[in-house]
Amino acid sequence: xxxxxxxxxxxxxxxxxxxxxxxxxxxxxxxxxxxxxxxxxxxxxxxxxxxxxxxxxxxxxxxxxxxxxxxxxxxxxxxxxxxxxxxxxxxxxxxxxxxxxxxxxxxxxxxxxxxxxxxxxxxxxxxxxxxxxxxxxxxxxxxxxxxxxxxxxxxxxxxxxxxxxxxxxxxxxxxxxxxxxxxxxxxxxxxxxxxxxxxxxxxxxxxxxxxxxxxxxxxxxxxxxxxxxxxxxxxxxxxxxxxxxxxxxxxxxxxxxxxxxxxxxxxxxxxxxxxxxxxxxxxxxxxxxxxxxxxxxxxxxxxxxxxxxxxxxxxxxxxxxxxxxxxxxxxxxxxxxxxxxxxxxxxxxxxxxxxxxxxxxxxxxxxxxxxxxxxxxxxxxxxxxxxxxxxxxxxxxxxxxxxxxxxxxxxxxxxxxxxxxxxxxxxxxxxxxxxxxxxxxxxxxxxxxxxxxxxxxxxxxxxxxxxxxxxxxxxxxxxxxxxxxxxxxxxxxxxxxxx
Amino acid sequence: xxxxxxxxxxxxxxxxxxxxxxxxxxxxxxxxxxxxxxxxxxxxxxxxxxxxxxxxxxxxxxxxxxxxxxxxxxxxxxxxxxxxxxxxxxxxxxxxxxxxxxxxxxxxxxxxxxxxxxxxxxxxxxxxxxxxxxxxxxxxxxxxxxxxxxxxxxxxxxxxxxxxxxxxxxxxxxxxxxxxxxxxxxxxxxxxxxxxxxxxxxxxxxxxxxxxxxxxxxxxxxxxxxxxxxxxxxxxxxxxxxxxxxxxxxxxxxxxxxxxxxxxxxxxxxxxxxxxxxxxxxxxxxxxxxxxxxxxxxxxxxxxxxxxxxxxxxxxxxxxxxxxxxxxxxxxxxxxxxxxxxxxxxxxx
Numbered sequence: 126x127x128x129x130x131x132x133x134x135x136x137x138x139x140x141x142x143x144x145x146x147x148x149x150x151x152x153x154x155x156x157x158x159x160x161x162x163x164x165x166x167x168x169x170x171x172x173x174x175x176x177x178x179x180x181x182x183x184x185x186x187x188x189x190x191x192x193x194x195x196x197x198x199x200x201x202x203x204x205x206x207x208x209x210x211x212x213x214x215x216x217x218x219x220x221x222x223x224x225x226x227x228x229x230x231x232x233x234x235x236x237x238x239x240x241x242x243x244x245x246x247x248x249x250x251x252x253x254x255x256x257x258x259x260x261x262x263x264x265x266x267x268x269x270x271x272x273x274x275x276x277x278x279x280x281x282x283x284x285x286x287x288x289x290x291x292x293x294x295x296x297x298x299x300x301x302x303x304x305x306x307x308x309x310x311x312x313x314x315x316x317x318x319x320x321x322x323x324x325x326x327x328x329x330x331x332x333x334x335x336x337x338x339x340x341x342x343x344x345x346x347x348x349x350x351x352x353x354x355x356x357x358x359x360x361x362x363x364x365x366x367x368x369x370x371x372x373x374x375x376x377x378x379x380x381x382x383x384x385x386x387x388x389x390x391x392x393x394x395x396x397x398x399x400x401x402x403x404x405x406x407x408x409x410x411x412x413x414x415x416x417x418x419x420x421x422x423x424x425x426x427x428x429x430x431x432x433x434x435x436x437x438x439x440x441x442x443x444x445x446x447x448x449x450x451x452x453x454x455x456x457x458x459x460x461x462x463x464x465x466x467x468x469x470x471x472x473x474x475x476x477x478x479x480x481x482x483x484x485x486x487x488x489x490x491x492x493x494x495x496x497x498x499x500x501x502x503x504x505x506x507x508x509x510x511x512x513x514x515x516x517x518x519x520x521x522x523x524x525x526x527x528x529x530x531x532x533x534x535x536x537x538x539x540x541x542x543x544x545x546x547x548x549x550x551x552x553x554x555x556x557x558x559x560x561x562x563x564x565x566x567x568x569x570x571x572x573x574x575x576x577x578x579x580x581x582x583x584x585x586x587x588x589x590x591x592x593x594x595x596x597x598x599x600x601x602x603x604x605x606x607x608x609x610x611x612x613x614x615x616x617x618x619x620x621x622x623x624x
Numbered sequence: 625x626x627x628x629x630x631x632x633x634x635x636x637x638x639x640x641x642x643x644x645x646x647x648x649x650x651x652x653x654x655x656x657x658x659x660x661x662x663x664x665x666x667x668x669x670x671x672x673x674x675x676x677x678x679x680x681x682x683x684x685x686x687x688x689x690x691x692x693x694x695x696x697x698x699x700x701x702x703x704x705x706x707x708x709x710x711x712x713x714x715x716x717x718x719x720x721x722x723x724x725x726x727x728x729x730x731x732x733x734x735x736x737x738x739x740x741x742x743x744x745x746x747x748x749x750x751x752x753x754x755x756x757x758x759x760x761x762x763x764x765x766x767x768x769x770x771x772x773x774x775x776x777x778x779x780x781x782x783x784x785x786x787x788x789x790x791x792x793x794x795x796x797x798x799x800x801x802x803x804x805x806x807x808x809x810x811x812x813x814x815x816x817x818x819x820x821x822x823x824x825x826x827x828x829x830x831x832x833x834x835x836x837x838x839x840x841x842x843x844x845x846x847x848x849x850x851x852x853x854x855x856x857x858x859x860x861x862x863x864x865x866x867x868x869x870x871x872x873x874x875x876x877x878x879x880x881x882x883x884x885x886x887x888x889x890x891x892x893x894x895x896x897x898x899x900x901x902x903x904x905x906x907x908x909x910x911x912x913x914x915x916x917x918x919x920x921x922x923x924x925x926x927x928x929x930x931x932x933x934x935x936x937x938x939x940x941x942x943x944x945x946x947x948x949x950x951x952x953x954x955x956x957x958x959x960x961x962x963x964x965x966x967x968x969x970x971x972x973x
Contacts, residue, residue, distance in 0.1 A: 202971070203629070430858070455861065462859065471853040482849055482860045485842055494842045 128174030129578055134159050134292055135321045136181065136212070141190035142243070143176055150176040151187070152345040158290060160249055163322045165332040165353075168342035169527075169555035173193035174325050177342070178292050181323075182214040183207030213283030214292040217299075219275050221267045228263040232283050253284055257318075257578040259311050264544065273304030280311065292323040295329055298553045301415055301580075309335045320471040327366070327555040328360045333336075341365050361395040363556065377567060378588065382407040385439070386544040387427070390438030395422040396598035400436070402584060406543065409566070411589035411606075414619055419598035420548070420578050426461045427576065428547055441543055453485055459537035463578075464542030465526070469533045476514055477503050479521045480536050502539075510535035511561060534565050545575040551584055563588055582615060595619040629971045646962030647964075649956040665940055670710065672951075676929040684819040688890065690821045690928035692717070692882035696906030697924055699878030700832055701915040705838070706851040708762075710872060712773025712935045713778030713879040714903025716754040719794075720880025722784050723750025723885045725803060725894040728810035728887075729792060736809040743810060743884055751880015752873045754780055759872035765863050769872075773826035773945055783898055788894055802895035823885035827921075832880070837919040847871065879903060903947020905931075908956055912963070930955060 134157035143151040150173045158164055168174045179185045181192065183201035194210050203209045219229050228250040230392060232241065250393065258582060267275060283291050293312075297305045312335055316322050332339055341349040341362070349365050356362060356436045372504060381407030384474050392400040396419045404410045414420060426433045427440075427450040436446040441457055448454050460496065462468040467543045470479045480503035487590040489497040500517055507514060514524065521526070521529065522602040528552065537545070551559040566575060566588060578587050585592055586606060594601040601618040604611040616621075654672075655665035659686030674681050696713040701757060703710035724747040733741055761767040785801065785829055794804040798804055812821045838844040850857030857864055882902060887894050913919030 178857060221930065311937050429861075461860070467853070468859045471849050471856050473852050474849065478845070480854060485845060485860075489842050492841045492843060494840060494845050496840065496845075 129388060134193075134604075135195060136190075137193040137196075138177075138181070139191045139193065141177065141180060141187045141192070142186050143180060143185060147404045149345050151180070154190070154342075154345075156346055156350075158321050158323060158342060160289065160321050162337045163315055163316050163335060164309045165324045165326060165331055165336035165339040166342060167329070167339055167362070169366060172342040172366075173345040174342055175294065178214060178294060178323065178325060181207065181290075182211060182292065186459060196619050200343075206477075208286060208288070211287070211289040212292070213286060213288030213290065215276065215283065215294060215296060217281040217295050219279055221275060221278060223266075225270040226263065226268070227261055227267060227268060227278050227281075230278055231263075231285050232266055233282075234287070235254055246592075250281060250285065251381075253281055257281075257284060257311055257314050258420055259284075260309075270300040271304070273301065273307065273402075273616065276300070276304075277311070277328055280315075280618065284315070289319075290321045291321070292325070295327075295553065296324070296421050297326065297328065301344040305331070316390070317369055329362055329366075332362075333359060340546075343430055344349060362375050366556075371531055377588065380571060382405050383574075384442070384443055387576060388437075388439040390437040392426070392433050394426055394434045394436070395419075397422050397426075398598045402576075402593055402600065402603065404544065404576050406574045407570060409570055409577055409580055409588050410574040410591040411585035412593045412594060412595050413579060413582060413585045413615060414595035416580050418597065420580075421596075422598075424460075424462075424546065424548055424578060427504070429454070429458075453484065456540055457543045459542040459545050460539060461537055461545065461547040461550055461551060465529050465533055468520065470521040470529065473520060475518045475520055476507070476524075476532065477517040479532065480506070483536060484539055485570070502538075506535050510565070527554045527561075530554060530558065530562060531565075534562060538569055541572060542569075544572050545569060545573050546578070547575060548578045549580065550577070550580065559584075586612065628968050631967055641740055642965050643960045644961060646958040647955060650951075651961045653954055654951045657947070658943070661943070661947075663853060663943065668830065668937060668941055668943070670936050671940050672852075672933040674939070676931075676933025680838055681819070682929075682932060686822060686925065686929040686932045687820055688928075689931055691821075691827055691889075692902045693884035693909060693928055694827050694831065694921055695885065696879045696902050696925035697909040697913070697920045698831060698917060700906050701910040701913070701917070701920060701931040702834070702838075702878075703846070703875040704851075704910055704915055705847045706867055706871050708768045708868060708871055709891065710755070710773050711892045711907065712754065712776050712780075712903070713875070713882075713906050714899070714901070715773070715777035715874040716751040716879035717883040717886075717903045718777075718784045718899060719754040719876075719896055720751035720778035720883030721749040721788060721833070721898050722780075722883070723747040723880060724884035724887055725787075725792065726750075726829060728801060728806045732807040734741075734809060736811075737808075739809045740812065740888070743888060744881065747880040747884035748877045749880075754880070755872035755874070755876020756869065759869045761796035763868060777903070783892070783936065784899070785896055788896060790928055792894065794893075800895075803893045805893045810888060811892050812885060821885075821889040823889050824886065826881065830881075831917050843867075843870075849869040879906075895909070908960075912959060928963040929933055 136158040138156040140155060141151050141154040147482065148184065166174050177187065180187050182204050183204040186202070192201065193199065199210060215491060222233065225233070228247045231250045232246050251339060254261055254263065259281055261274050261277045262272070267278065269321060270278070278297070280291065284296050296308060300308060312322055312324070324332070324336055333356065336353050338350070338352050339356070341348050343366060373378065381522050385403050386406050387404040389400050389402050401421065402410065412420065412423065425431045426438065435472045440448040475499040481494070481499050484499070485494060488495045491593070504517055510531050512528050512535060514528065521532070524532065550566065551562050569575065577585065589606045591603060592606050592612070592615065601623060602611065606612065651669060655669055659665040676686060678681060696717060700710055724743040724831050727739065727743040727746040731742055734742065757776060758769045758772040761772050762769045766928040786800045789897050792803045794802055796804070813824055814821050815824070828954060838847070846862045846867060849860065850862045850867055854864065877910070886898055891898055905927060909920055909923045912923045930952060934951055938945055938948055
């Protein structure tokens with residue numbers, strides 16, 4: 126328990142409960158949020174973190190319980206009322222107008238200002254950015270910003286409204302390591318100047334490095350709450366969060382490899398320069414690099430979306446053109462994209478229909494589609510892959526990130542592909558889901574070759590047999606994952622340093 | 625203060641209630657407007673219902689008007705499913721009428737069982753081409769289909785007028801722009817002793833077929849998935865270009881059928897008055913029905929009844945034609961805004 130503190134909390138949640146249909150998202154939650162403190166809310170996906178914060182941000186109303194702001198019980202009927210009470214939230218998906226400048230975005234939606242004075246706004250936003258060390262050019266167009274900079278704009282929006290409580294929902298998933306460090310610095314600055322910060326995360330190391338105190342949420346309950354200084358072992362923390370032991374070092378036995386399933390020879394395409402790599406059946410080749418170093422065009426050509434400009438690509442012994450021209454390719458190749466909601470699924474369609482997206486070939490009889498059979502197959506398959514869903518009629522957009530990824534994986538592996546292209550497969554997932562996804566990929570390796578595109582070194586080292594480092598469209602080096610000496614040089618290689 | 629709030633779940637069983645409320649509201653306002661014109665309000669509404677739905681004759685008239693509306697709307701809905709905004713049913717309708725008339729005039733010697741299918745075929749082709757053009761323009765010239773289909777409406781109607789004012793004009797029409805009356809083999813027959821014609825059966829057949837296609841075929845599924853999330857469609861290698869061409873051709877062909885049925889069964893000749901705005905009303909019908917074939921049938925009937933009812937009021941009460949348009953607009957406005965409340969509600973602050 127958190128020791129008694131002299132200052133009254135900015136926000137006190139008392140006995141908050143909220144359920145959606147059968148699921149109890151929050152059960153009798155009490156929580157204090159204090160000025161000048163960074164509070165981490167740790168929990169797996171689906172533990173109820175987002176629901177709790179949505180209640181605080183006025184998007185949902187609790188079934189039971191009180192929200193007290195500065196000692197007074199308050200009911201938020203809308204996000205607007207929460208904002209007026211000084212509560213601001215940065216969501217995982219940014220809400221910015223891409224075509225406008227940073228300064229314009231920051232003042233957008235401010236009431237009581239009919240006349241805008243561009244120059245003054247510009248200066249004000251600039252000063253604010255400087256004060257909180259949120260480095261961003263107020264005159265820049267949002268569309269030209271990196272994810273990290275966009276996030277700073279979101280935070281500036283809240284600071285401009287003088288929000289005293291800032292809720293950051295999984296803010297680090299979209300950031301590079303340097304950007305994460307910058308964000309943490311800004312968070313410390315804000316908390317030093319008296320803001321209360323709620324940091325939602327499932328990443329233990331991040332919580333340990335930035336938070337003052339941590340509350341652990343599991344299945345809608347607060348299972349523990351403590352000062353970071355009191356945490357003796359992160360393993361303990363992980364155990365409490367997940368409720369069981371986690372083995373994040375999956376059992377990766379080398380298996381006998383087969384023929385080449387993918388071969389790139391001297392491929393040039395956009396930023397890609399002279400790329401050569403190969404994937405054998407039975408092995409995982411991880412392309413490691415900081416996002417934006419040519420992974421996207423690489424994925425686009427391998428997945429058949431755009432033809433390569435120059436060079437040879439051979440998939441399952443067929444030239445690229447012939448492979449994608451034959452109708453059988455959909456059987457043999459599968460692609461697990463980074464963007465699960467926007468690319469891999471139709472969020473507004475139900476789970477059964479989403480299953481059919483890439484398996485429709487199997488259930489076609491002439492022009493007809495055997496939906497009954499497909500739904501039966503989907504239902505069985507999703508259960509095998511431990512996708513948690515209430516009914517096949519649920520919309521894909523309602524699933525949590527981990528469940529959605531398991532659905533995509535189940536669907537893609539259903540066709541028993543021989544070549545798998547997996548792009549950031551565990552990004553944004555909690556430990557338990559990551560573990561499952563990794564195990565499924567390792568299992569699939571038995572019958573297929575896998576090209577893994579990832580910026581998560583841990584993931585690459587846990588899964589891959591081969592590591593390929595990419596930097597600015599060039600392959601820096603390729604080596605077996607077992608080569609300890611080379612492995613220790615991955616960091617410099619990712620930064621473009623070659624001895 | 626009242627505030628708009630999104631409903632956690634869309635309105636279920638009480639949705640029809642919202643619809644009825646909206647209709648009643650619009651009728652009440654119409655009655656008020658009648659009153660302001662010095663007309664008897666209740667009597668006006670009675671005439672409206674009587675002439676739209678109140679007798680066998682009225683129902684037959686309504687059903688006949690529902691036929692072209694249904695065909696156009698079904699076509700438009702198929703395109704809308706893929707998020708292709710075909711505003712061109714009006715022009716495709718015109719081309720269908722032209723296509724059918726061409727067959728009727730030049731093959732008038734054929735017996736009906738050859739001539740009518742031929743007319744249907746040429747209407748399909750003409751309407752289909754009028755859908756194909758914007759599809760190709762969209763895919764290969766990146767032209768927005770809203771603009772191109774809209775523009776093609778004007779061209780289509782002008783082609784129709786060019787023909788009836790020119791080479792197809794009846795010599796015996798005293799200079800009026802109209803073709804000669806079709807031979808009996810080119811006229812869709814009445815069903816039994818009613819005023820209804822066999823175009824109604826055509827609607828039933830195609831409506832049923834379309835419902836089956838949308839629900840149970842791969843094409844229907846691909847349409848839904850691709851329309852819902854075009855990027856996921858591309859990811860799953862759903863042939864988007866093929867679908868765009870297909871839906872616009874189907875859309876155009878169905879509107880073309882409507883043009884065929886209207887010229888053959890209703891007017892028995894081609895004249896500019898065949899263009900009664902069905903192609904535009906069809907868009908409203910498709911939206912009201914949320915692109916569902918059964919709903920399209922229902923709303924085609926209701927809107928056709930409204931058109932007939934308003935005509936009746938004009939005749940019996942000498943109310944200006946513009947008043948009919950006002951009433952039409954009111955009903956559509958209230959019903960469409962009523963649909964908003966399926967997802968939103970008012971709440972007190």
